[in-house]
Amino acid sequence: MDRRVNRRQLLQGALAGALPLCGLPRILKAQQAAGGLRRLTDKVAVVDGGGANVLAFSGVDGFVLVDSGAPKSGDRVMAALKDIAGGAKVQTLFNTHYHLDQTGNNELFAAAGAKIIAHERTREWMSSDYWVPAEERYEKARPQAARPTQTFQTTGSFDAAGEQIDYGYLLMAHTAGDIYVYFKNANVLAVGDVASPLRDPALDYFTGAWIGGRVDAMDLVVKLGNEQTRIVPAYGAVMTRAEFKAERDMMEEVRARLFKQVRKGDGPKDMLEDGVLNGLARTWKDPNRFLYDAAKGLWANHEKLDLDVVQ
Numbered sequence: 001m002d003r004r005v006n007r008r009q010l011l012q013g014a015l016a017g018a019l020p021l022c023g024l025p026r027i028l029k030a031q032q033a034a035g036g037l038r039r040l041t042d043k044v045a046v047v048d049g050g051g052a053n054v055l056a057f058s059g060v061d062g063f064v065l066v067d068s069g070a071p072k073s074g075d076r077v078m079a080a081l082k083d084i085a086g087g088a089k090v091q092t093l094f095n096t097h098y099h100l101d102q103t104g105n106n107e108l109f110a111a112a113g114a115k116i117i118a119h120e121r122t123r124e125w126m127s128s129d130y131w132v133p134a135e136e137r138y139e140k141a142r143p144q145a146a147r148p149t150q151t152f153q154t155t156g157s158f159d160a161a162g163e164q165i166d167y168g169y170l171l172m173a174h175t176a177g178d179i180y181v182y183f184k185n186a187n188v189l190a191v192g193d194v195a196s197p198l199r200d201p202a203l204d205y206f207t208g209a210w211i212g213g214r215v216d217a218m219d220l221v222v223k224l225g226n227e228q229t230r231i232v233p234a235y236g237a238v239m240t241r242a243e244f245k246a247e248r249d250m251m252e253e254v255r256a257r258l259f260k261q262v263r264k265g266d267g268p269k270d271m272l273e274d275g276v277l278n279g280l281a282r283t284w285k286d287p288n289r290f291l292y293d294a295a296k297g298l299w300a301n302h303e304k305l306d307l308d309v310v311q
């Protein structure tokens with residue numbers, strides 16, 4: 001079945017029930033406990049990693065973390081982990097993608113013996129110098145000690161102290177190597193920057209990410225959990241499934257609008273002037289940047305647009 005048709009069917013009626021996203025920073029503030037630690041269950045907590053979320057599962061053998069936090073936040077993260085489980089060590093660390101603010105303390109945990117798991121594309125981007133178009137500069141490859149030690153291509157699963165931990169690829173959603181990590185028994189799902197309740201949704205088009213891939217990835221996340229699933233983004237408040245789906249539906253509306261604009265031959269400036277982001281359940285802090293990145297990704301994936309696109 002044509003997935004474009006499915007998207008349109010899913011969109012019908014969804015926008016009317018979309019939850020406003022503008023109030024989530026206030027919710028985040030209310031959720032945070034002293035020391036930047038918020039417990040979700042007796043074994044799962046969200047730790048403040050320099051503004052970014054670090055998800056921590058505490059088992060009898062030690063911690064499983066999702067993301068390591070921003071640079072120079074290692075002491076804060078370690079202090080929070082000690083509050084959770086005394087002298088327990090980090091055994092496994094997942095990186096949801098390659099960005100420095102999610103991998104900034106990798107060396108710290110690797111030096112203490114942690115295994116770092118990520119998608120193969122994440123390791124590739126962390127292992128190479130690359131050009132950052134928006135900042136017109138090169139980003140140096142990360143040191144060997146910061147790079148993932150175990151990678152995968154599609155999905156994986158293991159048991160940690162009775163907790164089933166499933167993980168998988170979120171293709172072309174935010175970067176080339178986004179993943180989810182699902183603590184199934186706890187019903188807590190970490191998705192990195194594939195959810196953006198606090199920041200503008202970002203698309204690293206130069207790695208292959210684009211808005212169609214982001215919506216597809218969000219559809220996959222919706223199918224993973226249930227109404228009680230708590231979804232942890234890279235930044236911002238822990239989300240309910242309904243809140244995540246509201247963001248997904250908003251992104252689908254943006255995708256549909258941008259498809260039409262690109263088919264007309266419009267560029268980012270034309271899109272902004274035509275009000276392509278007007279009337280949505282959120283506002284953008286930097287709409288020019290978002291539309292530029294989205295347009296670049298759409299042009300790179302022109303063969304995936306609607307069938308009447310000009311050849």
